[in-house]
Structures are given as structure tokens and as C-alpha cells.
Amino acid sequence: MKKTVSVIGLGNRGSEYMGFLKAFHAAKTEICAVCDCRRQALDDIAPKFAVPEERRYLSTEAFFAEGVLSDALIITTQDASHYEIAKQAILTGYKLILLEKPVSGVKEEYTGLRDLAAENGVLLIVCHVLRYSNYYRKIKEIIASGQIGELVTVNHTENVGYFHFAHSFVRGNWRSEETSTPSILAKCCHDIDLISWFADSRCVSVSSVGSLKYFCKENAPAGAAPTCMGGCAAKTTCPYDAERLYIKDPFYKAKFIKYMKRTLTGKAKNSRADVENALRNGDYGRCVFLCDNDVCDNQLVTMTFENGVTAVLQMNAFSDKMFRECHIVGTKGELIGYGTKLELRLFGGKARTVHTFSPNIGGHIEGDLRLIDGFVKLLCGETADLTDITTIEATVASHDIALAAEESRKRDGAPVSVLPQ
Numbered sequence: 001m002k003k004t005v006s007v008i009g010l011g012n013r014g015s016e017y018m019g020f021l022k023a024f025h026a027a028k029t030e031i032c033a034v035c036d037c038r039r040q041a042l043d044d045i046a047p048k049f050a051v052p053e054e055r056r057y058l059s060t061e062a063f064f065a066e067g068v069l070s071d072a073l074i075i076t077t078q079d080a081s082h083y084e085i086a087k088q089a090i091l092t093g094y095k096l097i098l099l100e101k102p103v104s105g106v107k108e109e110y111t112g113l114r115d116l117a118a119e120n121g122v123l124l125i126v127c128h129v130l131r132y133s134n135y136y137r138k139i140k141e142i143i144a145s146g147q148i149g150e151l152v153t154v155n156h157t158e159n160v161g162y163f164h165f166a167h168s169f170v171r172g173n174w175r176s177e178e179t180s181t182p183s184i185l186a187k188c189c190h191d192i193d194l195i196s197w198f199a200d201s202r203c204v205s206v207s208s209v210g211s212l213k214y215f216c217k218e219n220a221p222a223g224a225a226p227t228c229m230g231g232c233a234a235k236t237t238c239p240y241d242a243e244r245l246y247i248k249d250p251f252y253k254a255k256f257i258k259y260m261k262r263t264l265t266g267k268a269k270n271s272r273a274d275v276e277n278a279l280r281n282g283d284y285g286r287c288v289f290l291c292d293n294d295v296c297d298n299q300l301v302t303m304t305f306e307n308g309v310t311a312v313l314q315m316n317a318f319s320d321k322m323f324r325e326c327h328i329v330g331t332k333g334e335l336i337g338y339g340t341k342l343e344l345r346l347f348g349g350k351a352r353t354v355h356t357f358s359p360n361i362g363g364h365i366e367g368d369l370r371l372i373d374g375f376v377k378l379l380c381g382e383t384a385d386l387t388d389i390t391t392i393e394a395t396v397a398s399h400d401i402a403l404a405a406e407e408s409r410k411r412d413g414a415p416v417s418v419l420p421q
């Protein structure tokens with residue numbers, strides 16, 4: 001018999017994960033119930049997965065009132081709702097839950113969920129998707145094999161991409177700490193999770209500096225208007241012109257912009273008129289210098305781990321492309337990662353390129369796809385091995401570091417201890 005899955009939150013992430021279940025795991029799984037507070041999302045998505053009308057819910061209250069509807073639950077709503085929905089899911093009796101990151105920006109909430117999951121025998125997995133990609137698994141494997149000797153330090157950069165940063169962290173859903181979390185948590189809990197995973201030790205101390213340097217009214221060009229389509233005098237020279245980013249620029253009409261357009265129109269299928277309307281009237285047509293954003297556009301974090309490994313993470317908005325770089329240094333060699341390609345240099349030997357295979361399907365260099373593969377294996381009882389599975393235990397470590405980094409940043413880089421949980 002097929003295993004059943006319910007999904008709460010049918011936006012970008014939810015529909016991507018549902019697509020993977022349908023495309024690659026339909027013989028073993030079926031989506032039996034969905035919930036989204038937007039009727040448009042239910043109407044767009046539920047029919048594609050043949051979810052019966054009576055199993056489409058417009059509120060989590062209505063959804064949870066039915067009791068346990070499926071063998072597993074995926075929660076892909078926005079950040080601020082993760083804690084309450086996951087808590088409700090555990091209390092309702094769901095035993096396998098896949099929850100989007102970040103879990104919460106409040107320590108008591110994410111540690112509380114960890115404890116609640118343990119008390120109720122629930123496997124709560126958090127979508128730290130990068131760990132599942134062949135590329136990052138290869139890095140972990142090389143470190144663990146001892147080829148580069150003892151790990152000394154990790155230098156990791158998250159180049160968010162200027163257009164991505166503007167979309168998500170200036171105009172969009174992750175622009176404000178109050179409704180989301182600081183960008184070092186929202187954007188970089190993945191990177192911190194990777195660094196902790198590589199270090200294989202507990203982080204004991206953090207310090208951080210950073211700021212919202214550029215996307216503020218002081219940097220607005222002469223003649224800037226509140227919206228790009230509302231008579232802005234700098235429109236033709238501004239790289240953040242919304243009309244250019246979402247409509248005119250051919251490069252960004254590729255995969256990422258398709259994803260963005262769904263966000264700005266709220267519709268899976270959208271016309272040019274829908275996009276124009278959204279740019280004229282919605283958040284995504286606003287001038288990037290005149291928004292209500294407050295999250296950092298650049299931040300540096302240094303970390304010291306119990307085993308002596310050190311690390312530096314840099315997050316910045318200002319890159320032409322979206323890519324992560326890392327330099328991993330051991331006593332006998334180094335590993336340099338350019339986002340998809342790896343170079344292994346052993347001291348006294350020759351450098352060699354390590355190839356990892358990434359099918360061009362889904363996001364995060366196949367991490368999204370592999371996360372769902374791993375989730376289905378657990379769901380179908382095909383593995384009980386939780387090594388390298390991103391359970392809430394791992395999340396607690398990364399979230400603790402991110403919160404400590406934010407505390408340090410607000411204290412001008414003063415070291416902050418990451419206390420045992």
C-alpha cells in the first residue's frame with residue numbers, strides 16, 4: 001500500500017516537494033491532503049495531485065481538527081508560522097514531519113520543538129537541503145576520510161546574488177526581522193549547518209559584524225520614486241529596476257525568475273498583465289532604497305569549535321550570480337569549492353578536480369530532490385539510518401550559532417558563547 005503524505009503550505013517549496021513526490025516516488029507515495037490559507041494556491045496545486053475536494057483545507061485549524069490524515073506531513077509555510085504548526089502537528093499525532101527552515105528565531109521555541117518531538121517519538125526533519133547534495137556530501141566524505149589531514153579551518157561565502165537579495169530580503173518575505181528572522185538565520189542557517197557538519201564538533205564561541213549597508217533611503221538615487229513604475233528618474237540605470245528584473249531582462253527570465261513571478265503574482269500560471277499589475281501595486285515593484293526592510297545585507301561570522309576547528313562565514317548581497325564558495329583547510333591539504341566543482345590539493349602532491357554529479361533538477365544543486373529521496377526512504381521504512389539526516393537536533397546547533405552571531409553583531413562583534421543546550 002502507498003504511504004500517504006499531507007502538505008501544509010502550497011507555495012514555492014511545497015509545490016516543488018510535491019512535484020518530486022509525484023515525479024519520482026508515485027509508486028510508493030500519494031499526497032492525500034493539502035492545506036493553504038490562500039484559495040488560489042489550493043485551486044492551482046491540489047488538482048494537479050488529484051487531492052480530493054474534501055481533503056483541501058483553508059486553515060490549519062480545519063486541517064488538524066481531522067486528526068492524523070497521513071503517514072507523514074510536510075510543512076512549507078512561511079517562517080513565522082513554523083513553530084506553531086509543527087507543535088500542533090506533533091500534538092495531533094503526526095510521527096514523521098518534514099519542516100522548512102528556519103524553525104524559529106526564538107531559542108525556547110526550537111529547543112521546545114526538539115523536546116516535544118523526542119517526548120512523542122516524532123521524527124522531525126528540517127529542510128537543510130544542502131547537506132543532501134552530492135557536492136556537499138563529497139566534501140564531508142573527503143574531510144572524514146582524513147585525506148586533508150586534521151581539519152583546521154573553514155572559510156565559506158554565501159554570495160546571495162544582487163537580484164535574489166533584492167527580491168527576498170529587501171522587497172520580499174524575508175526583509176524584516178519581525179515577520180521573518182535576521183538574514184543570518186533565514187539565509188545562512190544552511191551554511192552554518194554545513195560548517196558545523198564539517199567541523200563535527202560543538203561550536204563554543206561566535207563573533208560577528210555586519211550591517212544593512214546599501215538598501216536604505218540614504219542611497220536612493222536622485223529622482224527615485226517609491227515604485228519603479230511610478231516615474232522613477234533613475235530607472236534606466238538602476239540594476240534593481242523591477243521592470244527590468246521581472247519582465248525585460250532575458251537572463252533572469254530563466255528558472256529563478258519563474259519562481260519569483262509565482263511569488264509576486266500569487267499564481268502558479270501568470271500572464272504578463274499579472275506581473276505588471278503586481279509590480280504596479282505590490283511589494284515587488286517598490287524601490288529597493290525606499291522599502292521597509294531592516295535585515296543585514298552583509299555579515300561576517302567567526303566560529304570556534306570545541307575541537308579547535310575555526311570557521312569564517314561571509315554572507316553578502318552583492319554578487320552577480322548566486323553561488324557558495326568554500327575553502328577547507330586541513331593539516332595535509334586543502335579543498336576549494338566553487339559551488340559545483342571541487343579542487344583537492346594535497347601538500348606535496350598534484351591538485352586534482354573532484355567531480356560530483358548534479359542532475360539539473362530542482363534547487364540547491366539537487367539538494368531539494370535528494371532531501372525528498374531521503375524523506376521517502378524513511379517514510380517507507382527503507383532505512384532507519386539517521387546519520388547525516390537533518391533532524392531537529394542538528395537544527396538546534398545551527399540556530400544557536402545564528403542567534404549568537406546576531407547578538408555579537410549588535411554588540412559590535414563582541415565574542416558570544418554558544419551555551420550547551
Ligand SMILES: NC(=O)c1ccc[n+]([C@@H]2O[C@H](COP(=O)([O-])OP(=O)(O)OC[C@H]3O[C@@H](n4cnc5c(N)ncnc54)[C@H](O)[C@@H]3O)[C@@H](O)[C@H]2O)c1
Pocket residue numbers: 008009010011012013014035036037038041058059060076077078079081100101102127128129173263364
Ligand atoms: N530549504 C530551503 O533551502 C528553503 C529555500 C527557500 C525557502 N525556504 C523556506 O520555505 C518556507 C516556504 O517558502 P516559500 O518560498 O515556499 O513561501 P511561499 O510564500 O511561496 O509559500 C508559503 C505558502 O504557505 C501558505 N501559508 C502561509 N501561512 C499559512 C498558514 N498559517 N496556514 C496555511 N497556509 C499558509 C501561503 O499561502 C503560501 O502558499 C519559508 O519558511 C522559507 O524560509 C527554504
